[in-house]
Amino acid sequence: MLLTVLLTSVLAGALGLWAAWYAVRGRPVLFKQLVGGAAVELALLAQTVVALVAGAGGHGPEEPWTFWGYLITALFLLPVAAVWAMTDRTRTSSVALLVVCVAILAMQARVWQLWTA
Numbered sequence: 001m002l003l004t005v006l007l008t009s010v011l012a013g014a015l016g017l018w019a020a021w022y023a024v025r026g027r028p029v030l031f032k033q034l035v036g037g038a039a040v041e042l043a044l045l046a047q048t049v050v051a052l053v054a055g056a057g058g059h060g061p062e063e064p065w066t067f068w069g070y071l072i073t074a075l076f077l078l079p080v081a082a083v084w085a086m087t088d089r090t091r092t093s094s095v096a097l098l099v100v101c102v103a104i105l106a107m108q109a110r111v112w113q114l115w116t117a
Helices: 002-024 031-056 064-087 091-116
Strands: none
Touching (some): 002 031, 002 091, 031 064
């Protein structure tokens, strides 16, 4: 689980920095950034599979409802940000992507806390 949390956090952090750079410059999200978002989404899906397999083996988190709540919410954030970015072609789309990346980073920290509790 640690590997998927680290991978997801690094990817979300890098995408967040990229989005912050574009927000400061007043530019909207690029399609390349959405491809980066897809990479974060794939890492989240891999994390979900790892958690399912570990849970089936009897190694689940102490608070499964909270854990799965964070994980499933994180899965839905990036598609919402992508739709926002494609409909709003202003600087606000970069800010929205940045906020989503920060939220995913916070959720990854909480997922790790719940997993190791």
